Amino acid sequence: MQKPKKNYQLMLDKELAKLTAEGRVPKLLLHSCCAPCSSYTLEYLSKYFEITVFYYNPNIYPEEEYRKRVAELERFISEFPAEHPIRLIEGNYDPDEFFNAVKGLEHIPEGGERCFACYRLRLEKTAALAAELGADYFTTTLSISPYKNAEKLGEISEELADIYKVTALPTDLKKKGGYKRSIELSKEYRLYRQDYCGCVFSQRERAQRHQTEESK
Numbered sequence: 609m610q611k612p613k614k615n616y617q618l619m620l621d622k623e624l625a626k627l628t629a630e631g632r633v634p635k636l637l638l639h640s641c642c643a644p645c646s647s648y649t650l651e652y653l654s655k656y657f658e659i660t661v662f663y664y665n666p667n668i669y670p671e672e673e674y675r676k677r678v679a680e681l682e683r684f685i686s687e688f689p690a691e692h693p694i695r696l697i698e699g700n701y702d703p704d705e706f707f708n709a710v711k712g713l714e715h716i717p718e719g720g721e722r723c724f725a726c727y728r729l730r731l732e733k734t735a736a737l738a739a740e741l742g743a744d745y746f747t748t749t750l751s752i753s754p755y756k757n758a759e760k761l762g763e764i765s766e767e768l769a770d771i772y773k774v775t776a777l778p779t780d781l782k783k784k785g786g787y788k789r790s791i792e793l794s795k796e797y798r799l800y801r802q803d804y805c806g807c808v809f810s811q812r813e814r815a816q817r818h819q820t821e822e823s824k
């Protein structure tokens with residue numbers, strides 16, 4: 609029997625209401641994939657948390673693209689008027705970590721098991737660092753994308769929370785117009801918006817789609 613889907617936005621609403629009632633500002637380690645996805649996420653969550661943004665994305669290809677994305681994230685954080693402090697930690701950029709994580713899954717289309725392995729790689733580094741830093745919660749910006757599986761992200765996060773003894777903040781950031789708001793903020797802050805997820809496989813799929821569209 610299939611498990612009922614969890615409403616991660618409702619779960620987040622309840623958690624934020626509890627924090628507001630308690631009057632405390634806990635520490636959140638937020639994995640970030642890029643500046644556009646972080647824009648709304650930080651606007652939303654920085655009202656409730658002291659946030660450390662963790663930029664760990666060894667999946668991004670090529671390195672020039674990686675450097676461009678992290679620079680845009682750093683710029684956005686420096687310009688954004690957050691209610692509570694936001695700082696940035698850049699993780700290690702070693703593409704071999706990504707290729708080892710998805711070995712044997714290279715030919716699976718985007719959105720499938722290869723992506724899930726990539727989620728786990730980045731979320732595990734985040735959960736481990738959250739434990740090391742003594743953060744109260746960890747989560748990721750990934751769920752803001754309509755192309756990312758929020759249910760799978762939540763499932764992996766909950767597994768890692770049990771392992772690393774850090775609370776996974778439930779999120780489905782595309783809800784409540786989150787994705788639309790991220791587009792608005794990207795325009796406002798003139799953020800670079802990439803047109804592929806980041807890895808070499810998604811880049812190839814994008815190129816193939818373009819070729820197919822042009823040949824029609």
